[in-house]
Amino acid sequence: MSAAITYKKVSRRYGDVIALSETDLNIGAGQFVALVGPSGCGKTTLLRLTADLDQPSTGQVAIGDMPPAAARKQRRLGLVSQRPAVLPWKRAIDDIRFTQIATQKSGIAAEDLLRDFGLAQHEKKLPHHLSGGMLQRVNFASAIAHDPDVLLMDEPFSALDEMKREELGLWLGKVLAERPKTVLFVTHHVDEAVLLADRVLVFSASPGRIVADIPVTTPRPRTAAFRTHPEFVELTNQVRGLLFGKQEAHA
Numbered sequence: 001m002s003a004a005i006t007y008k009k010v011s012r013r014y015g016d017v018i019a020l021s022e023t024d025l026n027i028g029a030g031q032f033v034a035l036v037g038p039s040g041c042g043k044t045t046l047l048r049l050t051a052d053l054d055q056p057s058t059g060q061v062a063i064g065d066m067p068p069a070a071a072r073k074q075r076r077l078g079l080v081s082q083r084p085a086v087l088p089w090k091r092a093i094d095d096i097r098f099t100q101i102a103t104q105k106s107g108i109a110a111e112d113l114l115r116d117f118g119l120a121q122h123e124k125k126l127p128h129h130l131s132g133g134m135l136q137r138v139n140f141a142s143a144i145a146h147d148p149d150v151l152l153m154d155e156p157f158s159a160l161d162e163m164k165r166e167e168l169g170l171w172l173g174k175v176l177a178e179r180p181k182t183v184l185f186v187t188h189h190v191d192e193a194v195l196l197a198d199r200v201l202v203f204s205a206s207p208g209r210i211v212a213d214i215p216v217t218t219p220r221p222r223t224a225a226f227r228t229h230p231e232f233v234e235l236t237n238q239v240r241g242l243l244f245g246k247q248e249a250h251a
């Protein structure tokens, strides 16, 4: 399942800081939207407002036809952060079961998730016996164990090295093709954003705002070969141009 997200005149101020200027935005059900921009431009703020972890200074956010608080209460949201939120004393399978129990929604069988996520041989392992990539897979499996409509991901691969990051990104694309969700994905990596998303929102800081909304039309899920596709080359240059200026974009 997936749900549309709408933002109507949404803004967030902290004292004198405009973390997010007035924003109108519609995200279609099942869309994968990447959020890129310099530090402090409001990406996490937008995620937090969507997750009901913060309230807008003006305007309204809606997940489908309900406000974020109701969507959160009904367990329609899944959150994935930078650092795996796994519990150190729990085996991988317990962590996913725990999430299902905690959310009181059986969703998908833990064993099926572990199998689909390539974790079947590791289900008895404790977190300190799993690699960073494996941990992030458990983290992700836990986030979707209750079958949410919306996945909010804040730099989920930032703790991983370049190779693992790409491998996990492509894997995420495949998983989402089988279990469609509406995704907001914050990243500092331009390549990752274009590789994974249907749409890249480019932010600018002081005040935080969206300066470009760039569609990526090649169908998902994509493979590593997409990196040599003219659309990938053109869009990564376009996003880099917006973020860093034209010179660096072609460096």
Ligand SMILES: Nc1ncnc2c1ncn2[C@@H]1O[C@H](COP(=O)(O)OP(=O)(O)OP(=O)(O)O)[C@@H](O)[C@H]1O
Binding pocket: 014, 017, 018, 019, 020, 037, 038, 039, 040, 041, 042, 043, 044, 045, 046, 208
């Ligand atoms: N709770 C808060 N109190 C005061 N200022 C805040 C708070 N949360 C965010 N800000 C400010 O709002 C602005 C936007 O922050 P936000 O975390 O959304 O940026 P970001 O784009 O996610 O940055 P990064 O890429 O570094 O994570 C920043 O100037 C930040 O300092």
